Amino acid sequence: MPADTAPAGRPAKRAPAKRRGKALEGVATTDPVASVLVQVPLPHLDRPFDYLVPASMEHTAEPGRLVRVPFAGSDVEGWVLQRRTASEHPGKLARLRRVVSGLPVLSPPVLDLAERVAAHYGGTLADVVRLAVPGRHAGAEDAVLRAGPARHEPVPDPVAGGEDLAGWDRHSAGRAFLAHLAGGGAPRAVATLAPGTDPHEALAVAARATLASGRTALLLVPDHRDLVRLDAALTRRLPAGAHVLLEADAGPAARYTAFLQALTGRARVVAGTRAAVFAPLPNLGLIALLDDGDDSHAEQRAPYPHARDVAVLRADATGAAALFAGRTRTAETQLLLADGWARAVTAPRELVRATAPRTAVAGTTGHDAQDPLAAAARLPSDGWRVLRDAVRRGPVLVQVPRTGYVPTLACRTCREPARCTACHGPLALSAPDAPPVCRWCARPAADWTCPTCGDTRLRAVVTGARRTAEELGRAFPGVEVRTSGGSRVLDDVPAEPSLVIATPGAEPHAPGGYAAALLLDGWALLNRPDLRAQEEALRRWCEAAALVRPVTDGGAVVVVADPQAAAVQALVRWDPAGFAERELAQRAELDLPPAARFAGLIGQAADVAEAAAATVAALPPGTPARLLGPVPLPERPGTAPAVRTVVRVPRTASAELAQAVKTVTAGRSVRKQPVVRVRVDPPEIG
Numbered sequence: 001m002p003a004d005t006a007p008a009g010r011p012a013k014r015a016p017a018k019r020r021g022k023a024l025e026g027v028a029t030t031d032p033v034a035s036v037l038v039q040v041p042l043p044h045l046d047r048p049f050d051y052l053v054p055a056s057m058e059h060t061a062e063p064g065r066l067v068r069v070p071f072a073g074s075d076v077e078g079w080v081l082q083r084r085t086a087s088e089h090p091g092k093l094a095r096l097r098r099v100v101s102g103l104p105v106l107s108p109p110v111l112d113l114a115e116r117v118a119a120h121y122g123g124t125l126a127d128v129v130r131l132a133v134p135g136r137h138a139g140a141e142d143a144v145l146r147a148g149p150a151r152h153e154p155v156p157d158p159v160a161g162g163e164d165l166a167g168w169d170r171h172s173a174g175r176a177f178l179a180h181l182a183g184g185g186a187p188r189a190v191a192t193l194a195p196g197t198d199p200h201e202a203l204a205v206a207a208r209a210t211l212a213s214g215r216t217a218l219l220l221v222p223d224h225r226d227l228v229r230l231d232a233a234l235t236r237r238l239p240a241g242a243h244v245l246l247e248a249d250a251g252p253a254a255r256y257t258a259f260l261q262a263l264t265g266r267a268r269v270v271a272g273t274r275a276a277v278f279a280p281l282p283n284l285g286l287i288a289l290l291d292d293g294d295d296s297h298a299e300q301r302a303p304y305p306h307a308r309d310v311a312v313l314r315a316d317a318t319g320a321a322a323l324f325a326g327r328t329r330t331a332e333t334q335l336l337l338a339d340g341w342a343r344a345v346t347a348p349r350e351l352v353r354a355t356a357p358r359t360a361v362a363g364t365t366g367h368d369a370q371d372p373l374a375a376a377a378r379l380p381s382d383g384w385r386v387l388r389d390a391v392r393r394g395p396v397l398v399q400v401p402r403t404g405y406v407p408t409l410a411c412r413t414c415r416e417p418a419r420c421t422a423c424h425g426p427l428a429l430s431a432p433d434a435p436p437v438c439r440w441c442a443r444p445a446a447d448w449t450c451p452t453c454g455d456t457r458l459r460a461v462v463t464g465a466r467r468t469a470e471e472l473g474r475a476f477p478g479v480e481v482r483t484s485g486g487s488r489v490l491d492d493v494p495a496e497p498s499l500v501i502a503t504p505g506a507e508p509h510a511p512g513g514y515a516a517a518l519l520l521d522g523w524a525l526l527n528r529p530d531l532r533a534q535e536e537a538l539r540r541w542c543e544a545a546a547l548v549r550p551v552t553d554g555g556a557v558v559v560v561a562d563p564q565a566a567a568v569q570a571l572v573r574w575d576p577a578g579f580a581e582r583e584l585a586q587r588a589e590l591d592l593p594p595a596a597r598f599a600g601l602i603g604q605a606a607d608v609a610e611a612a613a614a615t616v617a618a619l620p621p622g623t624p625a626r627l628l629g630p631v632p633l634p635e636r637p638g639t640a641p642a643v644r645t646v647v648r649v650p651r652t653a654s655a656e657l658a659q660a661v662k663t664v665t666a667g668r669s670v671r672k673q674p675v676v677r678v679r680v681d682p683p684e685i686g
Contacts, residue, residue: 027095028058031083034096038071038078039126043662044670046124049078050087052095061096064104064111066136068097079106079129102141105133107263107280109318114278116313120654121680122599122661123303131299132278134248137256144257150266153239155211157182166205167197173345181209181286181321187343188315190333191325192577194347195546196355199325200226203288204233206323207269211242215285215320216262219271220307222294223505224249225491230271230290238269246272246279274299274307277314287311288323293330293532293539294505298683306681308332312341327542329580330535331587332594338584346577356574357517357548357555360386361563383518383558387499390516390556391479395498397510397517398472399544401524403486403503404464405429409436411450412457420445424635427458432470462524469501484508504540513549515556522561522568530684531592535583538567542576593681597654599647599661603676604640605630611664611676612645618660625649625657646682 035048051069053061061067065080075097087093106129114128158165159179168174171191180187193199200221207217219234221227227247234243244258244267255275261267263280270279274297277287289297289311297307308324315322322342324333336342347355363380379387390396402408406429409418418427418436425440427448435446436458449456460467465485473481476499484490485503493500495511502508504525525537541559549555561568570579588595599615601608608630616625629645649657661678668676 026055028053028055028061030058031085033084033087033093034061034067035081035084036067036069036078036096037081037126037129038069039076039130040071041124041126042669043124043666046118046126046662046666048081050084050089050093052093053083054095057096057099060099062104064106064108065099066101066105066133067099070094070097079133081111101136102145103260103263105136105259105263105280109284110278110280112317113310113314116317117305117310118303120309120313120658121303121305122658122665122678123305124662127302128305131275131301131305134255134259134275135252137252140253140257141260144260144264144266147266150264152242152268155208155239155242157212158205158208163205163208166201167193168202168205170194170197170351171345171347173343177323177345178206178209181206182212184213184215184285186285186315186319186321188322188336188341189324189345190329190337190342191323191345192329192347193325193327194351194355195327195357195548195574196550197347198233199290199327200229200233201237202325203230203290203323204237206286206288207234207243208237210286210321211238211268213285215283216281217269217286217288218276218279218281218284219269220277220287220289220297220311221271221273222291222296223273225489226290227271227273228491234269234271241267243267243269243271246270246276248273248275277307277310284314284318284320286321286323287315288325291326291539291543292324292333293326293328293535295683304679304682306683309681312336326539327546328535328539328576331580331584334580334584335594344577352574354552355550357545357557358551359545359557359559359572359574361568361572362558362560363563379518379520379560383560386516386556386558387518388476390514390554391476391497391499393497393554394495394512394515394549395493395500395510397507397514397544397547398468398499398501399507399517399519399540400463400465400468400485400501400503401521402462402464403466405431405434405466406460406462407439407464408461409458410461411453411455412459413455414450414453415459416450416452417461418445418448418450418458421448429460432467462521465501465503468520469499472499472501482508502544504544507544507547509547513553513555514547515549515554517544517548517557519544519557519559519561522559522565526561526565526567531587532684534565534567535579537561537565538570538576538579541567541571542574545571545574591648591650595651597649597651597657598681599657600644600679600682601647601676602633602642602644602679604674605643607674607676608643608645611668611678612647614664614667615647615657615660618663619649619653619656623649623653623656625653 032053034051034053037048063080063082068075069078118125118128177187177189203219210217244261246258262270292308299305362383409427420438422443423441425438427436428439435444469481469483480498483501485506489506490508493508493510545557601611626648630643633642
C-alpha cells in the first residue's frame with residue numbers, strides 16, 4: 001500500500017525507508033521515488049502518492065509514463081508526475097508494478113493545463129487527465145514507435161503569397177489576423193463570419209498561416225459532420241500528412257494513433273471535437289474553436305469542462321493565438337471582447353447585405369399583417385407563398401425544432417400537458433395510427449384520461465419533423481420530401497427542387513445553396529425555460545439561413561416567431577454582434593452568467609442543502625454568495641427524486657467558488673456521505 005492510503009480510522013503502517021542504514025535492494029539508484037497520480041475517483045484522494053522505482057524500471061518510469069501501482073489492495077493505473085531522491089512519507093513505500101506506456105503520454109504542458117482546468121471547475125486532477133489522455137492501445141503505440149522521423153515541408157505564408165483566404169480578407173481585421181499568425185504572433189480574435197463564408201475553409205486558412213510560422217495548430221469543431229468538412233478543407237490547403245483527426249467516436253486505435261502523432265510531432269495540425277482540446281501538440285501556435293455556443297462542446301463527464309474555457313486557459317498558459325469563429329456570438333465570447341482579451345473580426349454591413357438572404361417574419365407582410373388569425377397559424381399565407389415560389393427554383397429547407405411525429409401532447413379541452421400515469425413522463429405520438437406512448441418509460445397510454453377535466457381527446461402541442469414532412473408532402477404533390485434529423489442525418493442534398501425537413505443542427509448542405517428556408521415553430525425555441533433560449537434560437541436560425549442563397553440570387557428566409565423577440569429582430573437585421581452586446585449587458589444587470597459564476601449542486605434534498613451551506617461557509621469571509629433553490633428535478637423511472645440548488649457568486653470570486661466546491665466534495669468523500677453532483681458553470685440554467 002502506498003503512502004497515506006491506510007483505511008479510514010486506522011493509522012498508516014510506519015516502517016523505516018532504509019534498513020540498518022543501507023539502501024533498499026532492487027531499487028533505482030537515481031531518483032528512486034516516483035510521485036504518481038493514481039487514477040481513483042474519490043475526491044479526497046486527489047493528490048500524488050509516492051512509490052519506489054524498481055531497478056528494472058530506472059530508465060523507463062520517467063515522468064509522463066502510464067504505470068500500474070498497488071493501491072488499497074488492488075492494482076490501478078496512474079501517471080508518473082516526477083522522480084525524486086527521497087520521500088517525505090515516513091512509512092514504508094510500495095513499489096511500481098509495471099510501466100505500461102512506451103512513451104511519456106502525459107506531457108508537462110498538458111499536465112499543467114489539466115491542473116488549471118481542475119482548479120477552474122473545482123474538480124479532481126485525475127478526472128481531467130482521464131479526459132486529456134485517451135486509453136492506451138498497444139498496437140497503435142507500437143506502430144507509431146516503429147515509424148521513422150517526421151519530415152515536414154515548409155508552408156508558405158498564404159497572405160504574402162496572394163492565396164485565396166476563404167473570405168478572411170472581406171472581414172475587418174481578418175487579413176491582419178492571418179498576417180499576425182504567419183509572422184509568429186499570438187492574436188486573439190472572435191470572428192463573426194458573414195453568410196457566404198465557409199467556416200471550415202476559414203479555419204483551414206488560419207491553420208495554414210500558423211504552419212507558415214513554424215508552429216502547430218489545434219482546431220475544434222462541434223461534431224463529426226463538421227469534422228468531415230474540416231478534414232476536406234485541410235486536405236485541400238495543407239501538405240499531405242500535415243493533419244490528423246482526433247475524436248472519441250473514431251475508436252480506440254484511431255484515437256490513440258492520432259494522439260501519439262500529435263505528441264511526437266508527426267502531425268502539425270490536430271482537428272477534432274471537444275476531446276481534442278487537450279491534444280499534446282508541441283510549439284502550439286493557434287487554438288481555434290468553431291461555434292462555441294453548440295452544446296456539443298460541453299463535456300458530459302466530471303468535472304464537465306467546456307472546450308471554450310479550456311481553450312482560453314490553454315492560450316493563457318502557452319501564449320498561443322486563439323480564435324473563436326461562428327455565425328453568431330455567445331455572451332461568453334462577447335465578454336472576452338469586453339474584457340479586452342480578444343478583438344472582433346466582423347464583416348462590413350455592405351458585405352452582409354450582399355451575401356445574406358432576404359429575411360422576413362411570417363404574418364407581418366401583405367394581407368397577413370392585417371389578419372389577426374395569421375399570427376396563430378403555424379405557417380401564414382406569406383410563408384406558403386415563399387415556399388411555393390422557391391420550390392420551383394431549387395431545394396427548400398424547412399427547419400422544425402423537434403424530431404418524431406408529435407413529440408408533445410396535451411388535453412384538447414383544457415390544454416393540460418398529457419403525462420404518463422406510471423412515471424409522469426410526457427406522452428407522444430410516434431405515428432398517425434399509433435397510440436400515445438410515454439417518452440420516458442415507453443408505456444402505451446391508449447386509455448389516457450385528463451386528470452383535470454376528464455376529457456380523453458388529445459391535441460398536438462409541438463409538431464415533429466415526420467408530421468411536418470407528411471403535411472407538406474400532401475400540400476406539394478410531386479415534390480420530393482426528404483427528412484434529416486435524429487438517427488438519420490443527411491450530409492448533402494441535390495440541387496433539384498425538393499423539400500428538406502430538418503431539425504436544428506441536422507440541416508444538409510445543398511450545392512449552390514437553398515432557394516429558401518422556412519423556420520417553423522419559433523416559439524418552441526424562444527419559450528424554453530432557459531437563460532440561453534434566445535441566444536440558442538438565433539444561433540440555430542443563423543446556421544440554417546447561412547445555407548440559403550444570397551438575396552441577389554433570390555434567396556429568402558421566413559421565420560415563424562414573435563416579431564418582437566430580440567432574437568427574431570437580430571435575425572432579420574443579421575446583427576448577431578449587436579444581439580450579443582445586448583445579451584451580455586442584460587445578464588450583467590441581472591447578475592447572471594457569464595457576469596456571475598454559478599455552481600449547481602444536484603442530489604437528495606437534505607444532502608444538497610447540507611452541501612450548499614457548506615460551500616457558502618467555505619468561501620472567504622465577505623464573499624457575496626446567494627443560494628438559488630432548491631428546485632425539484634423531473635423524476636425519472638428507477639431514480640429517487642432529486643433537487644438542484646445553485647450557488648451564485650460574482651465573477652471576481654470564481655477561483656474561490658471552485659476551491660470551496662472542491663473542499664466540500666472532498667470532505668463529503670472522506671466522511672463517506674452520499675454523493676452530491678457538482679457542476680460549475682452549468683450550460684443550462686432554468
